[in-house]
Each structure stands twice: as structure tokens, then as C-alpha cells.
Amino acid sequence: MAVYQATASAPVNIACIKYWGKRDTKLILPTNSSLSVTLDQDHLRSTTTSRADASFEKDRLWLNGTEEEIKEGGRMATCIAELKTLRKEVEAKDAHAPKLSTFHVHISSFNNFPTAAGLASSASGFAALVASLAQLYALPVTPSALSRIARQGSGSACRSLFGGFVAWEMGVKADGSDSFAVEVAPQSHWPEMHALICVVSDDKKGTSSTAGMQRTVQTSELLQHRIKHVVPARMDAIKKAITAKDFDTFATITMQDSNQFHAVALDTDPPIFYMNDVSRSIIALIVELNRASVAAGKGIKAAYTYDAGPNAVIYALQHNLREIVNLTMTYFPQSQAFNDPFSLYAKGQGVPGELPLPEGFNPAVAKKFEQGAVKNLIHTRVGDGPRALDAEESLLGSDGFPKKS
Amino acid sequence: MAVYQATASAPVNIACIKYWGKRDTKLILPTNSSLSVTLDQDHLRSTTTSRADASFEKDRLWLNGTEEEIKEGGRMATCIAELKTLRKEVEAKDAHAPKLSTFHVHISSFNNFPTAAGLASSASGFAALVASLAQLYALPVTPSALSRIARQGSGSACRSLFGGFVAWEMGVKADGSDSFAVEVAPQSHWPEMHALICVVSDDKKGTSSTAGMQRTVQTSELLQHRIKHVVPARMDAIKKAITAKDFDTFATITMQDSNQFHAVALDTDPPIFYMNDVSRSIIALIVELNRASVAAGKGIKAAYTYDAGPNAVIYALQHNLREIVNLTMTYFPQSQAFNDPFSLYAKGQGVPGELPLPEGFNPAVAKKFEQGAVKNLIHTRVGDGPRALDAEESLLGSDGFPKKS
CATH class of the missing domain: 3.30.70.890 (GHMP kinase, C-terminal domain)
Incomplete structure (x- = not known):
């Protein structure tokens, strides 16, 4: 049987123009635009493996090896649901595409920096989650489109979908469709x-x-x-x-x-x-x-x-x-x-x-x-945006559960 | 020979609406109005004795026993000059009034709280200076008029010319004539x-x-x-x-x-x-x-x-x-x-x-x-405004110099 699995890593970003205030707390729409520098994943990163399988009984998530509840209607569930909806569109257009949108997923995520470091892991964590699922689902979408989804997990996560220098344009629409991240300049523009x-x-x-x-x-x-x-x-x-x-x-x-x-x-x-x-x-x-x-x-x-x-x-x-x-x-x-x-x-x-x-x-x-x-x-x-990693970097074992470290 | 001397004490005030910013640094005109509570002089006060004498060779000031220079054109000199000008008006109207405005003054001031306490002494200090000179000169002016002078010594000093709850109305005029303190409520209104x-x-x-x-x-x-x-x-x-x-x-x-x-x-x-x-x-x-x-x-x-x-x-x-x-x-x-x-x-x-x-x-x-x-x-x-003190509380000796403590 085919294994449907993808692993991605995503970077931390630290804002120069700060995001502080939401105009919509459910959609996570900010009261002002913000701008950040993406930091190098060689040093700080979240890595996430996502697998879809017909045998899984529900969506499950492990963070640094410990299972976390995916609350119904919560931010994690929202991100997963949005990505499944995009997968459905892929499947609707391509009759040969496996019906991954109907499978539950197992997700294992790991931060290479300790929580005790006091560094926010939600930005890199949600970015890695979204990047790995987008890869698993082979979604034909831009990083900006993915950033719109990551934003609903944690606002500043949307900026971790790009490397280099990144703006989160606040947008004006009530549905949040114009509130996403864009690249201001790539890592290579100013590597110093x-x-x-x-x-x-x-x-x-x-x-x-x-x-x-x-x-x-x-x-x-x-x-x-x-x-x-x-x-x-x-x-x-x-x-x-x-x-x-x-x-x-x-x-x-x-x-x-x-x-x-x-x-x-x-x-x-x-x-x-x-x-x-x-x-x-x-x-x-x-x-x-x-x-x-x-x-x-x-x-x-x-x-x-x-x-x-x-x-x-x-x-x-x-x-x-x-x-x-x-x-x-x-x-x-x-x-x-x-x-x-x-x-x-x-x-x-x-x-x-x-x-x-x-x-x-x-x-x-x-x-x-x-x-x-x-x-x-x-x-x-300054570093690059999310990376697709090889199968050997998977955080899930062949049984679909987190590998023991 | 007559001794022309007066002693006054003045309180500290602590603002509830803060003064921060000048629109005129020379006249000390603020960018916003402010409001304070005057604290009880039984606990914290500045006391000042001023004497005018024909024999004095120049205006001199001692603060806690140490002489401080009265800089020409400085804030202290400005306050003294303004009060001498008001004295001149008194003398112009009353031919019998001694010509104190032509004499130099000796001023001795004392704070009953240590500088190390970290409490600003400039407000109570300038208020006591102005109050003692106004008393010495028998000026027929209101506390608000005196507050306009104290303001030019130290902005917040103007609020120490009143007891109780005091507003410093910022005013709008370029000459500062409408920037002074007024009583919002006396000490007796809310002594609790x-x-x-x-x-x-x-x-x-x-x-x-x-x-x-x-x-x-x-x-x-x-x-x-x-x-x-x-x-x-x-x-x-x-x-x-x-x-x-x-x-x-x-x-x-x-x-x-x-x-x-x-x-x-x-x-x-x-x-x-x-x-x-x-x-x-x-x-x-x-x-x-x-x-x-x-x-x-x-x-x-x-x-x-x-x-x-x-x-x-x-x-x-x-x-x-x-x-x-x-x-x-x-x-x-x-x-x-x-x-x-x-x-x-x-x-x-x-x-x-x-x-x-x-x-x-x-x-x-x-x-x-x-x-x-x-x-x-x-x-x-909450306390009262400046107090006129008895001659026995004088900080100047009969020689016109600070008493040794």
C-alpha cells in the first residue's frame, strides 16, 4: 500500500514592525501590517511530518513527542480543515488523485530549540504544519496562499512561509482573503x-x-x-x-x-x-x-x-x-x-x-x-523559507506514530 | 533698623495627570494641562526664608546650607526678577512702602526630606521661594498669579501654590499669561x-x-x-x-x-x-x-x-x-x-x-x-498650600546668613 507522507521544516521570524492587535480574533486579522526577518533554519526550526492514511481513526498531533488535543473549532483544526478543502479541489479536478482529503492525518512536529529558550514556537510550528500538509496534498498554491492558512493558526506564522524579509499585509476585507504574507526581499538580497x-x-x-x-x-x-x-x-x-x-x-x-x-x-x-x-x-x-x-x-x-x-x-x-x-x-x-x-x-x-x-x-x-x-x-x-525534507527525516515511524527518539 | 524678612513653607505635589512636554522651554509652557494632589507639609515640605537688606551686595541663595549660584538669566533669577517687578508696582502705588525692590535678597531654603529619598524637591522648593518673597514684598496677588511665577522656576512648582487638588491649566497664549494653577478642590473637600x-x-x-x-x-x-x-x-x-x-x-x-x-x-x-x-x-x-x-x-x-x-x-x-x-x-x-x-x-x-x-x-x-x-x-x-511661618522659624540668622544647624 502507498504511504502518503511529507516532511517539511519552517523557520522562526522576528518582526521589525510589530503585529499587536486583532480586528477579527477568529480569522486572526490584524489591526496593522507587520514586517519581519526570517531566521536561518540551520539554527532554529520546526520540523513537521504529516501522513494521511485510510486506517487512521482521527486527526492526531504530537508536539515534541507529546500528543496534543486537536480541539474542535480550534486553530489547529481550522488549519487542517482549510488544507483538506484545498485537497478536495485537487481531487475534483484530477480523478486519478488519491482521495487523501477523506483520510485522517497523523502529524508529528518538533522544535529544535527548547521551549525554555523563551522563543515563540507557534510561528515556525504552524508554518511547518501548513508546509508539510501542502506538500502531502500536492497543493498547487503559492506561499502567500498558504500564509493565509497559517495566519489562522497563529498570526505571525504567516510570515514564516517566506525566507528573507517578509511583510504581512493586513488587508481590509472581512473574510481575510487579502490578509497574507508577501516577500519584500529574498534572503539572497541581504545575506549580511x-x-x-x-x-x-x-x-x-x-x-x-x-x-x-x-x-x-x-x-x-x-x-x-x-x-x-x-x-x-x-x-x-x-x-x-x-x-x-x-x-x-x-x-x-x-x-x-x-x-x-x-x-x-x-x-x-x-x-x-x-x-x-x-x-x-x-x-x-x-x-x-x-x-x-x-x-x-x-x-x-x-x-x-x-x-x-x-x-x-x-x-x-x-x-x-x-x-x-x-x-x-x-x-x-x-x-x-x-x-x-x-x-x-x-x-x-x-x-x-x-x-x-x-x-x-x-x-x-x-x-x-x-x-x-x-x-x-x-x-x-537571515534565512530561507520552508524546506521540503527527505523521507529519511520523517518524524513518523512506519506505524504512523512518532518515532521514539 | 528694620528687618525685612519672611519665612514660608510649601508642599510637595504628585500629579495624577502628568506634565510631560514643553511648548516653550524658556517660559516653561506645557504641551498639556496636568492635575495633582498636594501632600501634607506636616510630613514633606520645603521651607524658605527671604530677607531684603540695603547692605546685601548681591542676591544669594543657600539650599540645605550650601550656597548655589543664581545664574544670570536662569530660572531662579527669573523668579526673583518677576517678584521684584511686582514689588515695584506696590512701591509705585504707595509712597510709604520701603523700596525693597532696590535691595538684594538673601534666601535660605531647606527640604525636610533627603535628596536621597528620590523625591523631586524642585516643586516644593520653588513654591516656597515664591511664597516667601511674596510675603516679604507684601504682594497683593492671588496664588494663581504666584503660580505663574513659580512655573518659570520649575513647571510643576506652580501646582504647589495650592493645597488640595490642583490643576495646571496649560493656556494657549505665547506669553504664558494664561498658564497657571487653579484649585480644583481644597484639602477639606476630601481629607480621606x-x-x-x-x-x-x-x-x-x-x-x-x-x-x-x-x-x-x-x-x-x-x-x-x-x-x-x-x-x-x-x-x-x-x-x-x-x-x-x-x-x-x-x-x-x-x-x-x-x-x-x-x-x-x-x-x-x-x-x-x-x-x-x-x-x-x-x-x-x-x-x-x-x-x-x-x-x-x-x-x-x-x-x-x-x-x-x-x-x-x-x-x-x-x-x-x-x-x-x-x-x-x-x-x-x-x-x-x-x-x-x-x-x-x-x-x-x-x-x-x-x-x-x-x-x-x-x-x-x-x-x-x-x-x-x-x-x-x-x-x-492631602495637605494645604504654602504656609507663612513665624519669625522664630527663620532659616537666616540676625547677620542675614544661614543659621548653623
């Missing part, structure tokens, strides 16, 4: 765009982004101004900056928009805080790094951005990463050696955290923290 | 309004409010929305709440406006942070206190507000203070016993920090901090 993720320790359980953004929509008067007047101009400006590979403008807008997202979170009633004192200190370091660099005529070197948590993502061009890693490790000593995928500290290049700080840098802008304040540093870069 | 000041320890030197607010005016797009659309409605609503002694509305607006002030500070480029993790935890405690209280049908019990620093001021009605002090001391243990001016913990009332938390309160909303995170707690209440 690197990112350093600072995983920040936090005592507190933050407000979930789903709950938080709706409270902001309901209570923040500033959000309305952001939506109507600020974001549209920033979307235009940052797209131009990406096209022109203008890092200064890209960085300035990215930092401003991170700040404004956290500002509207704070303007919420009761207020929402995602950044903590460690996050604030990382901002102070980057602000000072840029100040000293601009004063020396060298322009902006780094852009911080924060999602709904205390972790910093620092965007910078590759040639500045060595200095930025050194700066970060000087103030946030690590318990283990820096994982150095780009060989920043190859022989003779010194030890990160022990090199001199940049010329003109005022070391008093932050205090040196204890080991553990920043738990981990991850160096990555 | 109490305040608990939590003095929070901070490693970092914050951005000065003078520099910070101008950076916000220049770079925050959200500030413009706040100025034009949010503050006018809040000013109306909070005045009505004060008139009606509606604590729920007063507290809701006070917390929202504190949050929004810090939101526009964060929307500034580079961003400004005044609150730290301790400040955030105090907010979490008050939010939970109110949530549990509202759930029990008892309404809002407390309102936090933060100025340009990490200290919290918690407004609450007198009968709720005992519970709030206990809550605060439970999470922020103190090195010394609670200074209890209103005998909240008279015999049999327990020990603050050791009583049970309120019914239904979720203790997990914040962690318990180490001693020192909140350095000091000050319990005070």
Missing part, C-alpha cells in the same frame, strides 16, 4: 543581515500575547494612533530601507517600533510589561554602542527588538557581530563558551567578553550582571 | 485622600525630566495623540471624579495616566525608562489588590502613580491604608519599623508585613524582594 538572540531569564509569567493584544485593543488610546498613522508610514519606509540595504534606516525604524509596541502594551489597562531590567540594560548598551559609532562617523551598528517577552534580538550586519557579541558577553557573562557558528572568534580573534569595548564607549551605561541574567546567546542570520 | 510613598532603590541614573521631556516632544509620535486627544478628556473626567469624591474613577484615571506617561517616555528615541523591576512589581500588587477587591464587590482600593523615577506613590482612602501598608511590607521587607503617623498599627492592630493578605489575593503576582528593594515607606495625605 545577522541576528544575535539574547535569551533573558525571567521570574515572572508574562501576559500571553493573545490575551495581551486584545486588552491593548480594548483599552489603549495610543494604539489607535499607532495603527492609523504610525505603522503605515513605517511599513513604507522600512521596505525602502531593505530594498536599498540601508542599515541605518532599517535599524532606526526597528528600534522605534519595538519601543512603540512596548509603549502601547504599557498604555494598556492594566498595563503589560514584557521587558525587565536586563532587557532595559541591553537597550542601554546598544544605544551607547550606536551613539559612540555615529559620533565616530561610522553609523548605526545594531538594532534591538523585543517581542512579548524579555529576550532581545539584535540585528546587525555580519562584520559587526564580533564586537556585539564581545560587548554582550562583557556585561552578561555566560556559563558556557560562546557557540560560534560563523567563527567570529577563530584563532587569534580573542575571547568574547574579554576584548576591549569599542572606542568612545561609555562603560557606565549599564552595570555588569551576574552569570545567568542572560541565559544563552544564539547567533544566526 | 491618603498617600503611601514607596522609595525605590535604583542603580541607574535616570534621564533628567527636563532633557527627557524635550526628547519625547521631538521624537514620540504617540505624545501628539496624548496631548491633543487623551489629556483634555482625562482632565475633565478626573475633575468631576474629585468633585464627586468618586475614588474608583479617580484611581482608574490616575493609573492610566501614569502608564501613558511612561508609555510616551518609552516611545521616545532613544527610549526613556523610569520604572524598574521593583516598580513593576508594585504595580502588579496594586492591580491584584484592586482585582480581588472589585471581584468582592468592594471597588478599587488603591491607585499607583510614578513620576520620572522608580518611586511609587500610592493614593488610597484612609481606611484602606492599613491593608496597603501591610501588603507592601509583606513583599518589600523594611530594615526599620514602619513610621506610623496615623497610628494604623496602634495596639492590637498587628504588625505590618505580618498580617494576612486580603481575601482572594493571589500571592504569586510578585515575588518577595530582599530588604532594601523599597528603601523607605512614607505615609502622608
